[in-house]
Amino acid sequence: MSATVSFKVPSPHGPRSVTVDYARVGRGEPLLLLHGIGHHRQVWEPVVDVLATERDVISVDLPGFGASPGLPDGLSYDLATTTAVFGAFCAAMELERPHVVGNSLGGLIALELGREKLVRSVTALSPAGFWSAAERRYAFGVLLAMRHISRRLPLPLVEQLSRSAAGRTVLTSTIYARPGRRSPEAVVAETLALAGATGFDQTLRAGRTVQFTDDLPGIPVTVAWGTRDRLLVRRQGVRAKQIIPRARLVRLPGCGHCPMNDDPALVARVILDGSR
Structure with a gap:
């Protein structure tokens, strides 16, 4: 069952109201799931039931994707704003430093939330931001x-x-x-x-200058990459490990860019291990 929550996010022109669609299931420590660009929260369906046996699982549609309306005037789709949106979302949902898992764009947002110390652990599946210019x-x-x-x-x-x-x-x-x-x-x-996806074009434009370059000291980080990722090639995982040296780098054999569908049991285990 889906639900919505609305909350205020600061902008240069004053607070703006943002609405996010989400689904919540399970019991345990909170676990926030963030999808990639152009997708929706249902991409997590292959692993949600397993995760919900040990976690309070909250899967969301990013603003401008899935069932979530786009951001209001005054808020851009850049990484800083999106990070602020999910910081405000966690506050509105009374999620005190949840574990966070993201895929692709969602993985990059998860790492940013970790950099801001807003979460207790990060699991990033083929996260954006570790590419070369050509990639x-x-x-x-x-x-x-x-x-x-x-x-x-x-x-x-x-x-x-x-x-x-x-x-x-x-x-x-x-x-x-x-x-x-x-x-x-x-x-x-x-x-x-x-x-x-009403937020697609603006999100993609905002990503042209994005590069993740910071370590995340004090935050447990897992970076996992499918060996058959055809969108963000797996050598980017090696770069992620160089930038975040304490991160656990996991190889996902036979998995593509969205590995939750390709090997649900393996991905669920990686997520649960990363959030312990």
Whole structure:
């Protein structure tokens, strides 16, 4: 079951109200899940039930993605603002330094929340921000192409493609190493989420100058990378380890950019281990 929460975020022109859609399940220490650009919180569905056996799991739609409305005038989609948004979200939800897990853009936000000492541990799955200039241009080009295709495919064609493993491969092989495992309904929903993401263009523009360069002393950090990540290549995980030397660097064999679908049991174990 989804719910919404609204809260105030500072801006140069005074506080602005932000609304975020989320789902919450389970018991235990709080665990916040953040998805990547163009996606929605349902990307975590393959691992949520396992995580909920040990954690109070809160999965959210980033502002301008999924069911969350875009940011109001006066707030930009840059990393500093998004970090402030989720700091305010945690305060509104009375989450005192939750564990945080993020994938891609969500992984970068999770690391920023760790840098600001707003969370008790960070698990980042193929996080953005450790790219070279050429790798960033490649990733952004792929993302723009995916966005272009999602906005031009008629819904009946998306539904038809999603009914076969081959069709799901056509639609999602950029982010999944095993796209045939994703359900037809999930593939249709995430194609529509990418097409309708009002925050996509501004978020991508804001990311052109992003580079994560800080260590996170005192915060347990896990960085995990799929060996078959075709969007953010796995050598970026080595750079992350060099920048955050105390981080645990985990290899995810046979997994793509969104590994939760490719090997749910492995990813759930990595997340739970990282948040212990």
